[in-house]
Amino acid sequence: MRNDVFITAIATFFPNNPVDNESMEDYLGLISGQHSRVKNIVLRQNGIKNRYYALTAKQEVTHTNAELAANSIKSLLGKQKFPEKEIELLTCATSNADQLMPSHASMVHGLLKNKPLEIFATAGICLSCIQALKIAYWAIRTGEKKNAVCSASELPSPGLLSKNYDIEYELCSNVGTEPYMALEKDFLRFMLSDGASAVLLQNKPDNDKALKIEWIEMVSYANELPTCMFAGAEKRDDGELKGWKEFESSDYAGKSLFTVKQDIKLLGRELIRYWVNHIEDSLSKHNMALNDIDYVIPHASSMIIYKNLVSEIKDRGILFDENRWYTNLTKVGNIGSAAIFAALHDFWDTYNLVSGQKILLLVPESGRFSYGTVLLSVV
Numbered sequence: 320m321r322n323d324v325f326i327t328a329i330a331t332f333f334p335n336n337p338v339d340n341e342s343m344e345d346y347l348g349l350i351s352g353q354h355s356r357v358k359n360i361v362l363r364q365n366g367i368k369n370r371y372y373a374l375t376a377k378q379e380v381t382h383t384n385a386e387l388a389a390n391s392i393k394s395l396l397g398k399q400k401f402p403e404k405e406i407e408l409l410t411c412a413t414s415n416a417d418q419l420m421p422s423h424a425s426m427v428h429g430l431l432k433n434k435p436l437e438i439f440a441t442a443g444i445c446l447s448c449i450q451a452l453k454i455a456y457w458a459i460r461t462g463e464k465k466n467a468v469c470s471a472s473e474l475p476s477p478g479l480l481s482k483n484y485d486i487e488y489e490l491c492s493n494v495g496t497e498p499y500m501a502l503e504k505d506f507l508r509f510m511l512s513d514g515a516s517a518v519l520l521q522n523k524p525d526n527d528k529a530l531k532i533e534w535i536e537m538v539s540y541a542n543e544l545p546t547c548m549f550a551g552a553e554k555r556d557d558g559e560l561k562g563w564k565e566f567e568s569s570d571y572a573g574k575s576l577f578t579v580k581q582d583i584k585l586l587g588r589e590l591i592r593y594w595v596n597h598i599e600d601s602l603s604k605h606n607m608a609l610n611d612i613d614y615v616i617p618h619a620s621s622m623i624i625y626k627n628l629v630s631e632i633k634d635r636g637i638l639f640d641e642n643r644w645y646t647n648l649t650k651v652g653n654i655g656s657a658a659i660f661a662a663l664h665d666f667w668d669t670y671n672l673v674s675g676q677k678i679l680l681l682v683p684e685s686g687r688f689s690y691g692t693v694l695l696s697v698v
Contacts, residue, residue, distance in 0.1 A: 320461070320462045321460055321461070321462075322459055322460055322461075322462055322522045323522065323523075323531060324456050324459045324460050324520055324521075324522065324531070324532045325520065325521055325522070325523065325524050325525070325529045325530065325531050325532070325698065326518050326519065326520060326529065326530040326532065326695070327399060327519050327520070327521045327524060327525050327526060327528075327529045328395050328396075328398050328399040328401070328518070328519040329395070329516070329517070329518050329519075329660060329663055329664040329667055330391050330392075330394040330395035330398055330516065330517050330664065331391055331394070331514065331515065331516045331517075331657075331660070331661045331664050331665075332387055332390040332391035332394055332514065332515045332516075333371040333513070333514045333515075333651065334371055334372065334373040334381055334382045334387060334513055334514070335371060335372065335373065335374075335381060336371075337369040337370065337371055337650075337651075338369065338370055338371065338372055339368065339369055340362050340367075340368065343358070343370075343508075343509060344358070345376055346372050346374050346375075346376060346378065346476070347372075347374075347378075347476070347479050347480055347481060347508055348378060348480055348481030348482065349481055350481045350484045350485060350505075351481075351484075351485055355505055355508070355509070356505075357505050357506050357509075358508075358509050361506045361509040361510065362509055364621060364622070364623045365509070365510055365620070365621035365622060365623065365648075365653075366621065366622030366623075366648065366649050367509075367510070367512075367621070367622075367648060367649055367652050367653070368649050368650060369649075369650050369651065369652065370511070370512035370513075370651065370652025370653075371512050371513050371514050371651065371652065371654075372476040372512075372513055373387065373474055373476060373477075373513045374476050374477070374480075378480055378482075380476075380477050382474070382513075383417045383426075383474065384413055384415065384416060384417045384423065384426075384472050384473070384474035385416075385417055385423065385426035385427045385429075385430055385472075386430060387472040387473075387474060387513065387514065387515035388411055388413070388423075388427045388470045388471075388472035388515045388517070389427050389430035389431055390515065391470055391472065391515035391516055391517040391657075392427070392431065392468055392470050392517045393431075394517075395468065395517040395518070395519055396468075396519070399519055399525075399526075401466075401519060403431060403433035403434075404433050404434050405466065406433060406434075406436060406466065406467070406468050407436065407437070407458075407464040407465055407466050407467060408436065408437050408438075408439075408454075408455055408458050408464045408466070408467035408468070409424060409427065409428055409431075409436060409437070409438045409439070409467070409468050409470075410424065410438070410439040410440075410441065410451035410452070410454045410455045410467060410468070410469045410470070411423050411424035411427050411438070411439070411440050411441070411451060411469075411470050411471075411472070412440075412441045412442075412443075412447035412448040412450065412451035412469075412470065412471040412472075412656045412657075413440075413442065413447065413471065413472050413473060413474075413655075413656060414442075414443065414444045414445070414447065414473055414475075414655050414656055415473065415474065415475060415478070415550070415579075416440075416442070417474070422438070422440035423440045423442070423472075424438040424439060424440035425438065425440070427470065427472075437464075439451065439454050441454070443656075443684060443686060443689070444548060444655060444656065444684045444685070444686040445618060445620075445655050445656050445658065445659075445682055445683065445684040445685075445686075446537065446656070446682055446683075446684035446686075446689045446690070446691050447471070447656045447684075448469075448471035448516075448656040448657065448658075448659055448660060448682065449535065449537060449659070449680075449682050449691035449693065450537070450691075451469050451470075451471065452469050452518070452520075452535065452693070453535045453537065454469075455467035455468075455469045455520050456520065456532055456535055459520055459521070459522050462522075465521065465522050466519065466520060466521045466522070467519075467520045468517060468518075468519055468520075469517065469518050469520060469660075470515060470516070470517040471515065471516055471517070471655075471656040471657040471659075471660055472514070472515035472516075472656070472657050473511070473512075473513060473514060473515070473654050473655040473656060473657050474513050475507075475511040475512075475513065475579065475655070476511070476512075476513050478550075478577065478578055478579060479507070479508045479511065479578075483572075483575060483577070483578055484575050484578065486572040486573055486575075506581075506583070507578075507579050507580070507581060510620060510621065510652070510653050511579070511652065511653050511654075511655070512651060512652025512653055512654045513654065514651065514652075514654040514657050514661060515654075515657050516654075516657045516658075516659075516660035516661040516664060517660065518660055518663075520532075524698045528667075528672075528698075529698040530667075530678065530695040530696065530697060530698065531695065531696045531697075531698055532693065532694075532695060533605075533677075533694040533695065533696055534605060534693070534694050535691065535692075535693050536597075536600075536601040536604065536691065536692045536693075537689065537690065537691040537692075538597050538600070538689065538690055539687070539688070539689040540593050540687075540688040540689070540690075541687040541688065541689070543688075544585075544589055544593070544687060544688045545557075545558025545559070545582075545585065545687070546558060546559070546560055546582075546686065546687050547581060547582045547585045547586050547589075547590075547685045547686065547687065547688065548579065548580070548581045548582070548586075548684075548685045548686045549579075549580055549686065550577055550578065550579045550580065551563040551576060551577050552576070553566075553574065553576070554580075554582065563576055563577070581685065586685050589688060590624070590683060590685055590688070591624070591627045591628055591631045592631065593688055593690065594628060594631075594681075594683045594690055595628070595631045595632055595635065595637075597690040597692065598632075598681060598690075598692060599635075599637070601692040602692075605694070607694075608637075608638065609632070609637050609638065609639040609679075610637075610638040610639055610640070611677065612639075612643075612677045612678070612679045612694075613643060613676040613677050613678065614643050614644070614645060614666070614670070614676065614677070614678045614679070615639070615643060615644045615645070615678075615679045615681065616644070616645050616646070616659065616662050616663060616666055616678065616679070616680050616681070617644065617646065617680075617681040617682075618658045618659045618662065618680075618681065618682045618683065619646060619648060619683075620648075620653045620685075621648070621653070622648065622649065625646060625648070628681075629641055629644070645662065645665075645666050645669075645670075646662060647661065647662050647665045647666075648662075659680050659682050663678075663680065666678075672697045673697060674697050674698060675696065675697060676696065676697040677694060677695070677696055677697075678694070678695040678696070678697070679692065679693070679694055679695075680692065680693040680694075680695065
């Protein structure tokens with residue numbers, strides 16, 4: 320038996336007030352007391368105007384990652400008037416949990432305090448949300464569960480604080496090396512945002528407004544490509560990673576080992592090409608064309624990525640209407656795994672959707688180049 324699966328509610332949670340471009344370093348701090356050399360360049364390219372931090376101006380953390388997720392779930396259930404004790408499955412995605420062990424899902428479940436239930440945690444980067452969604456989708460599709468809550472949350476800001484970079488900066492100064500943070504580390508300080516989103520999945524629409532999940536496709540190209548985005552490691556010359564367990568404890572701070580890094584050259588060379596390959600493969604598998612889709616919601620980490628994606632699709636001669644694409648990146652920032660559900664939430668509240676319309680969700684992950692595509696139809 321295969322049941323239909325529906326998204327019947329979507330919610331988001333953002334901590335505190337939005338932070339504009341001018342105020343970012345008031346919260347994140349100045350590395351060794353100096354303004355970043357790349358901030359203005361990065362902000363011009365990514366197009367982001369506001370983001371959210373679970374921080375005070377004194378660099379005190381106001382929410383844990385698990386608390387962000389739990390708040391989005393409580394908002395979700397309150398909106399739908401769905402009792403917490405009726406949840407049958409909880410799947411939680413994040414790039415960076417509050418701790419190495421236990422799982423992020425365990426900590427979120429602990430905050431909900433609803434009842435004993437089955438939980439799953441997916442760990443990765445941006446695509447972990449679609450991985451968590453597919454677990455929930457298949458549980459309902461196969462008839463094992465009647466409903467599931469899928470959450471995605473990110474808390475990068477504590478890792479972006481200047482204190483996490485100061486020691487490496489000072490060590491460079493002491494040995495006569497130019498004390499400037501590599502672009503791979505510094506530029507992400509002006510890209511990332513905190514926040515959480517959640518969706519309720521059920522085996523029936525249950526209200527007048529619902530989205531049917533038609534299919535979910537994912538692929539990894541890690542067999543072909545080296546690592547691009549990482550934390551808790553350094554990249555070796557052969558493209559593999561040297562993990563934190565192989566370093567001395569003094570290196571953790573001295574090399575800013577746990578700060579997030581990205582290989583910008585590799586990202587620019589490979590991300591879009593493989594992304595469009597995946598989009599074409601997914602649509603072809605289901606005998607569809609991009610022009611058959613009413614709305615497209617891509618998760619793009621910056622507006623440059625968004626524009627490059629559009630350009631690549633045009634260059635391949637694929638027919639589509641760019642006016643039917645939607646992103647909320649500029650007003651909420653890049654919230655990683657939480658981004659696609661947050662964008663879908665804003666889209667859901669903004670557009671008057673008509674039964675039968677098709678919505679395509681596109682999620683890339685630069686970690687080691689994985690991609691996900693989801694087709695939804697309006698009930």
